Amino acid sequence: MNTQATGLIEVNGSIIGIKALSENNEIEIKCDLVIAADGRGL
Numbered sequence: 001m002n003t004q005a006t007g008l009i010e011v012n013g014s015i016i017g018i019k020a021l022s023e024n025n026e027i028e029i030k031c032d033l034v035i036a037a038d039g040r041g042l
Contacts, residue, residue, distance in 0.1 A: 003027075
């Protein structure tokens with residue numbers, strides 16, 4: 001599987017998932033909990 005995240009899905013100021021490109025098809029992956037693991041907020 002070769003999938004690359006391309007953006008975030010935002011609703012009313014909250015991130016609810018990601019947009020991704022999978023085998024030349026754009027898909028949306030939505031979830032109840034999103035955890036930022038980018039090191040900000042330390």
